[in-house]
Amino acid sequence: MSQRAFITLLVLLAVLVALSATSFPGAMIGFLFGIAIAFFVAGPVMLIGKVLENAGIPISGGAVLWMLAGFYALLILFAAFQTWRRLQRQETGQARSAGLRLALLVALPAMAWLSVNAMQEAWP
Numbered sequence: 001m002s003q004r005a006f007i008t009l010l011v012l013l014a015v016l017v018a019l020s021a022t023s024f025p026g027a028m029i030g031f032l033f034g035i036a037i038a039f040f041v042a043g044p045v046m047l048i049g050k051v052l053e054n055a056g057i058p059i060s061g062g063a064v065l066w067m068l069a070g071f072y073a074l075l076i077l078f079a080a081f082q083t084w085r086r087l088q089r090q091e092t093g094q095a096r097s098a099g100l101r102l103a104l105l106v107a108l109p110a111m112a113w114l115s116v117n118a119m120q121e122a123w124p
Contacts, residue, residue: 001093001094001096001097001100002093002096003092003096006096006097006099006100009100010100010103013100013103013104013107016029016107016111017107017110017111017114020110020111020112020114020115020118021114021115021117021118022118023118023121023122024122026114026115026117026118026119026122027115027118027119027122029111029115029118030112030115030116030117030118030119030120031119033111033112033115033116034116034119037112041065041068044068045061045064045065045068046061048064048067049061049064052064072105072109075105076102076105076106079098079101079102079105080102082098082101082102083095083098083099083101083102086098
C-alpha cells in the first residue's frame with residue numbers, strides 16, 4: 001500500500017469516526033451497528049450458549065459476551081504485533097496495510113459507542 005493511499009484511508013476513517021458522534025449520521029450509523037450486532041454478535045452468542053448448555057456447562061450470556069470481547073482484544077493485539085513485526089523487517093507497504101487494519105479494529109468499537117450514544121440522543 002502506498003503512503004498516499006494509507007494517509008487518505010486513515011483520514012477517511014477519522015472522518016467516519018467523527019461523523020459517528022453527530023446527530024443524524026451518527027444515529028444512522030448507530031442503527032446500522034445495531035443491526036450488525038443483532039445478526040453477527042447476538043446469533044453466535046445464543047448458539048454458543050445453547051451448545052454449552054446442551055453439553056452440560058451452564059453459562060450466562062454475559063460470560064459469552066466477555067469471551068467474544070476477549071477474542072476481539074486478541075485480534076487487536078495480533079494486528080499490533082503484525083504491524084510491529086513488519087516495521088522491524090522494513091516491509092513498509094505491508095506494515096501500512098497491517099497498521100490500517102489495526103486502526104480499523106480500534107475505530108470500530110469507538111464508532112459503535114459514539115453512534116449508539118448519538119442515536120439515543122436523537123430520539124426525543
